[in-house]
Amino acid sequence: MTGQSPSAGADAPRTPVLRLEGIVKTFPGVRALDGVSFDVLPGEVHALMGENGAGKSTLMKVLGGIYQPDEGQIIVGEKPVVMTSPLQAKATGIVFIHQELSLATELSVAENVYLGELPKRSFGRVDWKTLYAKTNEILGRLKVGFDAKTRVGDLSIANQQMVEIARALTVDAKAVIFDEPTASLTDAEKVVLFDVIADLQSQGVGIIYISHRMEEIFKITDRISVLRDGQYRGTLSTAETNEDEVTQLMIGRKLDLSRNVSHHDLGDVTIEVKGLSCGNLFQDVSFQVRAGEVLGFYGLVGAGRTEIAETLFGLREPSAGQIFVQGEEVQIHSPADAISKGISLVPEDRKGQGLVLGMSCRDNMTLPQIEDLKAGPFVAEGAEIAIFDKYRDNLDIRTPGWRQLVGNLSGGNQQKIVIGKWLSMHPNVLIVDEPTRGIDVGSKAVIHDLIRSLAAQGYAIIVISSEMPEVLHVSDRIAAMYSGKLMRTFTSDEVSEDNLIQAISGLKSDQAAAA
Amino acid sequence: MPKITKASLGRFLAKQGILIAFILFMVGFTLANERFLAPENVMGVIRSSAILGVMALGVTFVVISGNLDLSVGSMMSFSTIVVLDLHDKLGPTLAIPAMFAMTLCLGAIIGFLVGYLKLNSLIVTLGMLSAIHGLTLTYSGGKNMDIADKEGTWFSVFGQGELLGVPVPILLFVGLAAFLGIVLSKTPFGRKIYAVGGNGVAATFSGIRRPRVVLGCYLVSAFCVATAGLLQASRSLGSQNTVGQGLELEVLAAVILGGASLLGGSGTIFKTVIGVLILGFIQNGLLLVGLQFYAQYVVTWVIIILAVWLDIAAKRGKLLSPIA
Numbered sequence: 001m002t003g004q005s006p007s008a009g010a011d012a013p014r015t016p017v018l019r020l021e022g023i024v025k026t027f028p029g030v031r032a033l034d035g036v037s038f039d040v041l042p043g044e045v046h047a048l049m050g051e052n053g054a055g056k057s058t059l060m061k062v063l064g065g066i067y068q069p070d071e072g073q074i075i076v077g078e079k080p081v082v083m084t085s086p087l088q089a090k091a092t093g094i095v096f097i098h099q100e101l102s103l104a105t106e107l108s109v110a111e112n113v114y115l116g117e118l119p120k121r122s123f124g125r126v127d128w129k130t131l132y133a134k135t136n137e138i139l140g141r142l143k144v145g146f147d148a149k150t151r152v153g154d155l156s157i158a159n160q161q162m163v164e165i166a167r168a169l170t171v172d173a174k175a176v177i178f179d180e181p182t183a184s185l186t187d188a189e190k191v192v193l194f195d196v197i198a199d200l201q202s203q204g205v206g207i208i209y210i211s212h213r214m215e216e217i218f219k220i221t222d223r224i225s226v227l228r229d230g231q232y233r234g235t236l237s238t239a240e241t242n243e244d245e246v247t248q249l250m251i252g253r254k255l256d257l258s259r260n261v262s263h264h265d266l267g268d269v270t271i272e273v274k275g276l277s278c279g280n281l282f283q284d285v286s287f288q289v290r291a292g293e294v295l296g297f298y299g300l301v302g303a304g305r306t307e308i309a310e311t312l313f314g315l316r317e318p319s320a321g322q323i324f325v326q327g328e329e330v331q332i333h334s335p336a337d338a339i340s341k342g343i344s345l346v347p348e349d350r351k352g353q354g355l356v357l358g359m360s361c362r363d364n365m366t367l368p369q370i371e372d373l374k375a376g377p378f379v380a381e382g383a384e385i386a387i388f389d390k391y392r393d394n395l396d397i398r399t400p401g402w403r404q405l406v407g408n409l410s411g412g413n414q415q416k417i418v419i420g421k422w423l424s425m426h427p428n429v430l431i432v433d434e435p436t437r438g439i440d441v442g443s444k445a446v447i448h449d450l451i452r453s454l455a456a457q458g459y460a461i462i463v464i465s466s467e468m469p470e471v472l473h474v475s476d477r478i479a480a481m482y483s484g485k486l487m488r489t490f491t492s493d494e495v496s497e498d499n500l501i502q503a504i505s506g507l508k509s510d511q512a513a514a515a
Numbered sequence: 516m517p518k519i520t521k522a523s524l525g526r527f528l529a530k531q532g533i534l535i536a537f538i539l540f541m542v543g544f545t546l547a548n549e550r551f552l553a554p555e556n557v558m559g560v561i562r563s564s565a566i567l568g569v570m571a572l573g574v575t576f577v578v579i580s581g582n583l584d585l586s587v588g589s590m591m592s593f594s595t596i597v598v599l600d601l602h603d604k605l606g607p608t609l610a611i612p613a614m615f616a617m618t619l620c621l622g623a624i625i626g627f628l629v630g631y632l633k634l635n636s637l638i639v640t641l642g643m644l645s646a647i648h649g650l651t652l653t654y655s656g657g658k659n660m661d662i663a664d665k666e667g668t669w670f671s672v673f674g675q676g677e678l679l680g681v682p683v684p685i686l687l688f689v690g691l692a693a694f695l696g697i698v699l700s701k702t703p704f705g706r707k708i709y710a711v712g713g714n715g716v717a718a719t720f721s722g723i724r725r726p727r728v729v730l731g732c733y734l735v736s737a738f739c740v741a742t743a744g745l746l747q748a749s750r751s752l753g754s755q756n757t758v759g760q761g762l763e764l765e766v767l768a769a770v771i772l773g774g775a776s777l778l779g780g781s782g783t784i785f786k787t788v789i790g791v792l793i794l795g796f797i798q799n800g801l802l803l804v805g806l807q808f809y810a811q812y813v814v815t816w817v818i819i820i821l822a823v824w825l826d827i828a829a830k831r832g833k834l835l836s837p838i839a
Contacts, residue, residue, distance in 0.1 A: 315719075339722040353720045356713035358780045367710055367721040370703040378701045421721070 015078060017042050017206035018094065018175040023072035025058055032058040033069070036232045038225045040175055040206035045197060047217045047238070048210045050227035051250055051410075051440035056210055059227070060177060064096055065089045076174060093174030097164050097181055105153035110135035112152050113166045138166045142196055158189035165196060175206040182216060183438075186301075194220055212440060214243045226250050251442035266476075267291030269327070270460035271343070271429045273312070276321030281307040282484040285321070289429065289460040294451060295489075296475030297464040299504045303481040305464045306348055309431045312462075313345040314338040325428060339368055342428035346418050348437065348464075350411070354418040357407030361399050362388040364406050365421045391420035395450065412443025419450065430454065431462045436470060448474050468497060480504045536822055537793050544800035551803055558682070564795035565684035566591075566743045567762060568788065571769045572695050573739030575787040576732040578770050579699070581712035581779025582629055582636035584733065586621075586643035587740050587766055591759030593651045594618045594744025599660040599754055607670040615741045621647060622737020623730065630729030644763065651756050661753035674750025684746050691742060695735065696784035708732060712779030768819050769794050794819075 016039035025033040033055050040046045050056050061067045063074065065083030073080045076092050083089050089096075103112050110131045111118070119127040119134070135148035144162045146155060152163055161181060168176050178197070182190050197207060197220060209221055217224060218238060226233040226249040233249050272288040282304030289295045297305040310316045312323065314332040323330055330341045338345070347353035355364050366373060366384045373380050373387075388402045395416040399409055406417055415435065422430060435451065436444040451474045455461050465471045471478055478490045480503030487503040544551045570587050577584040594614055601610035625643055629636045662668060676683040699705040710718040711728045719725055747758055773790030775782025797818055801811050 313720075334722075334724070335719060336722040336724060345720065347720055352714070353716050356710050356717050356780070358713045359709060363706060363709075367706070367718070367723070370706050374703065378697075379703055379706060 014041055016040055016075075017077065017204075018208075019073075019075040020059075020063075021073045021075065023059065023062060023074070024070045025062055025067055026070055032230050033062065034230045034232075035072070036227065036230075037072075038232065038235055040208055041222075042204040042206055043201050044223065045201060045207045045209050045221045047221040047224040048208055048227070049212075049217065049224055049246060049250055051442050054227040054250070054440075055230040056227060058230075060096070060179065060210070063089065063094055063177065090171055093172055095168035095171065095173045095176045097161065097168060097176065097178045103152050103160055103163060105151075107152060108148065109139070109146065109150050109152055109155075109163050109166070110148035112163050113138065113148075113170060115167070117170070134170075135166070138169050141169065141199070142166060143192075156189070157184045158186070158192070161185070161193070162196070173200075173205055175208060176200060177208040177210070179210045180212070181209075182211065182213065190216070212438075214246070214441075217246075218243070247441055250440075264292055264456050266293050267458060270325065271312075271462075272324040273308075274322045274324070276308070276311065276323065277319050278307060278311050278316050279319050280484065281316075282481075282486075285486045287479055287486065287489060289462060291428075291458045291460050292455050293476045294455045294461045294463055294474055296471040296478040297462065297481060298466075298468065298471045298478055298500060299481030301466060302483075303504065304484040305481050306433055309345055309433050309462070309464055312338065312343055312429075312431060339425065339427075342426075344368075344422035344425060344427040344430055346415070346422060346430070346432040346435065348433040350414055350418060350438070355406045355414060358405060360403050361392075361397070361406055361409070361417055362402035364417055365391060365424060368421060369425055387424050388420075391424055394423075395420050396446070410443070411439040412446060415439060415443075415447060416450070419447075423454070427459070429460045429462065431464070433464045434466065435463060435474075436465075436467070444470075468500065472497075472500075534789060537789060537796075540793065540797060540800065544796070544803065547800070548803040551800055556799070556803075558685070560795045560799045561685050561688075561792070562682045563799075564791050565682075565688040566746050567765055567769065567794070568688045568791040569691055569739050569743045569746065570762065570766045571773075571787050571791050572692055572784060573736030574766050575770050575773070575775060575782055575784055576695070576699065576708060576735045577636075578767075578775045578777065579712045579779060579782045580708045580729055580732040581715060582729065582732070583767070583777070584625070584640050584736050585637070585763045585767070586625060586640040586647060587736065588759040588762035588764075589644045589648040589651065590618060590621055590737065590740045591744050591747065591762060592754075592756055593621070593647050593654075594741045595748045595754045595758050596651050596655050596660050596756060598745060598748045599662055599752070600655070602668070602670055602748075603663050607668060610670075611745060614744065615738070618741035618744065619734060619737050622733045622740075625737075626730030626733035629733065630726035633726075648756075648760075655756055657756065659753065659755050665752045668752075671749050671752060674746050674748070674752075684750070687742065687746065691739070692784055692788050695739075698735075699784055704728070704731060709780055712781075714780070765794065768816075772819060772822055793822075 019039040021037050023033050023036040024031070036055070036059060038046070048056055048059070058067065062069050063083065065085045065088055068082075068084075074083060075081070076094065081092055083092070083094075104115065107115075113135050114131060119130040121127045132148040139146070139148060142162055142165060144159060146159060152160060155163065165176075181193060185193060197209075200207060209217070211217055221238050223235055223237055224241065224246055225235040226246065228250060236246065236249070267290055269288045270291045274286050276285045277283045285304075285308060287295065297308070299305050307316065311318050312332070314334045314337050317333065323332060325341050325343065330337075332338045332341065332343070335345075351357060356367070362384055365388050370379060373383050375383075385402055391397070392399065392402075397413050397416045397420065399413060406414060409417065419430075419432075432451065435447050439447065448470065451461060451463060455476070463471065463474055472495065476492055478492075478495050478500065480487045480490065480500055482504050490500065490503075541552070550556055570591060574584050574587060594617075597617055598610050598614040601613050604610070605613065621643070625639055628634050628639045662670070665671075673683055673687070678686055699708065707718065707723050707728045708731075710721065710723060711725050715725055718728075744759075748754060769790040770782065770787050771777065771790070772793055773782065773786035773788070775787065794815070797815055798811055801814055802808070806814065
């Protein structure tokens with residue numbers, strides 16, 4: 001399946017399962033989709049790429065019948081259709097596997113798969129026998145290790161996704177659309193998913209695959225269509241292109257993801273942690289970060305990286321160990337304590353933990369220091385706007401104005417608001433957990449550059465990331481975590497992909513852990 | 516002047532839906548009965564809405580912080596009974612602050628349970644509704660409470676007095692609304708309430724001590740309830756144990772009519788005042804057009820549900836939506 005399938009026009013012309021022609025959708029003030037046209041062939045995996053805000057979601061909503069296009073046509077098979085509702089889209093054979101799963105976790109797999117269409121017996125009773133049989137048949141096609149009676153809440157995220165896919169297979173699917181399907185999957189689970197996709201492919205189903213992850217795109221897709229600013233920028237044959245070309249098409253310029261080489265002088269030790277433990281989450285962790293230095297924490301999910309950050313920020317009570325900020329031991333029992341010691345955290349879950357989406361950009365940015373921004377008993381709005389303006393300019397935050405609700409910004413700009421929020425507090429230590437999760441390629445580079453330039457300005461920075469290129473790119477030193485233990489700290493000269501992977505897999509290395 | 520398009524008009528209507536509905540009601544009732552907009556009728560409506568209104572101000576704080584307060588009705592009965600009882604025992608000068616202190620204690624208990632112990636506010640305040648009702652009955656021994664010397668006390672000034680021709684309850688309502696409106700929109704405390712209601716986790720991650728903010732909101736609510744109890748006691752100088760019964764829902768209705776989201780994070784004092792006035796004028800208008808008193812309940816609630824539906828439909832952009 002890896003790029004061998006014929007791309008458009010390579011063999012006898014086949015009728016596309018789905019064709020979009022000149023789709024236009026405007027919202028007040030925005031041309032969200034501006035003449036998007038491409039087609040999906042039977043048995044093809046067609047990647048749809050674009051930065052956040054490029055129009056992918058809007059396009060999917062048009063396909064799903066949630067939005068009506070202003071112009072253009074959707075053609076399924078040979079006939080144009082007008083999508084009026086998600087139900088109708090499904091009946092037409094267009095099926096979505098959403099990024100956020102929409103399953104009833106208290107019900108069984110079978111009930112979820114046939115939700116709304118349960119087979120019935122007389123008097124409206126559910127025909128359980130048929131239900132389980134039909135579901136098991138579909139599950140068999142997917143080769144999963146659970147059966148129709150399993151409670152969905154007991155399944156892993158990956159298996160829950162399989163239930164979504166099973167649901168898609170209950171209809172005669174012509175095109176299946178996967179929206180960031182691997183966002184929460186482990187490598188092993190990804191392999192299973194890709195097998196299922198290959199299987200669908202062999203049955204002649206057309207697949208639209210939306211993802212930011214280049215690796216996957218190049219592994220499983222046949223063609224790549226790119227959107228930028230609502231406009232269709234072209235379709236490339238995966239076999240004949242490369243990451244650079246795709247990226248350039250997406251962001252309109254070249255991207256430098258090479259190892260960071262900028263070096264500047266480091267200052268004194270800003271934060272030092274000695275023997276820090278928190279129950280069974282992590283044990284005996286010691287490290288220090290100097291002013292101007294970026295320490296990257298790398299490890300598998302569950303290795304204890306985020307938990308260390310949460311402990312430093314007062315969200316968890318350490319069971320042992322000491323924390324020193326600028327040479328003085330500090331006691332931290334709450335985020336307010338941490339903030340007063342100059343420790344700040346840009347959390348992993350930007351929307352859930354970092355921002356109040358319904359509040360304005362300005363109000364989000366000044367939230368931690370609102371108590372200090374007073375003119376008499378009132379909030380000094382002038383001072384607030386001054387702070388917002390300063391960090392909007394410094395961080396190049398793209399927003400129409402401070403009144404804009406944060407929820408309306410793109411992921412990259414939202415992340416900059418969170419970073420600006422903490423920079424405006426003039427912290428000593430900036431902890432950034434998964435700085436670019438869910439952020440598109442172009443903005444990723446911007447965030448990376450920002451982290452480097454903040455280090456150059458003398459902040460002590462801790463970056464936690466699950467992406468190895470990111471850790472390698474931004475860190476001066478890298479701490480490898482495995483199962484709650486800090487295995488080894490590498491300098492940027494020592495580190496290689498191989499020894500880093502060894503360390504985070506718990507494999508013995510010739511050097512003892514050094515802080 | 517920006518161009519008026521169908522879409523921009525739609526957005527404007529969606530934003531101002533409640534205000535427009537209010538104007539339509541006023542026009543409709545005025546056409547039906549010319550006495551509706553007469554100054555004495557308008558003044559009468561505002562005056563009789565004042566007690567409900569004062570309570571709604573406090574509940575607005577609680578709702579914006581993402582919680583509910585269903586205990587305000589029975590708490591208002593408590594305040595009324597207590598201040599009437601203490602009036603004869605301690606004299607009005609001491610009775611009023613004593614009653615405020617006791618009511619604030621009740622608010623503090625709720626605030627502690629919801630804020631610090633993180634219990635569900637619906638359960639806590641529903642429980643407190645009954646508990647406080649029992650407390651009131653125990654306190655009064657089940658009897659109605661009356662002031663002995665109704666002619667000779669200055670206590671009646673809050674409920675019955677006038678200043679420059681404006682009834683004191685209206686002055687208190689407007690004054691408290693202005694004060695709390697400023698607290699909510701202009702102070703750090705107000706900002707924190709919106710943050711806690713909008714996204715409590717993010718507020719915590721910004722160093723905001725969430726329990727304190729929640730406690731603060733319930734104290735504001737209790738203060739408003741105490742003020743309402745004072746108005747009620749001073750107006751009638753005697754009261755049943757159940758004077759505030761059912762008010763919690765009317766108060767909540769006014770807050771929601773004003774457009775505050777039950778999910779927290781949105782709403783303003785000004786909008787709540789509009790909600791209170793709509794409720795007051797609907798009930799008054801229905802009486803003026805000759806609707807039977809009991810039928811009012813039905814019509815009022817039908818209108819409330821309709822209003823909420825239209826409000827949500829305007830936000831969604833269509834009347835029926837497959838997605839909530």
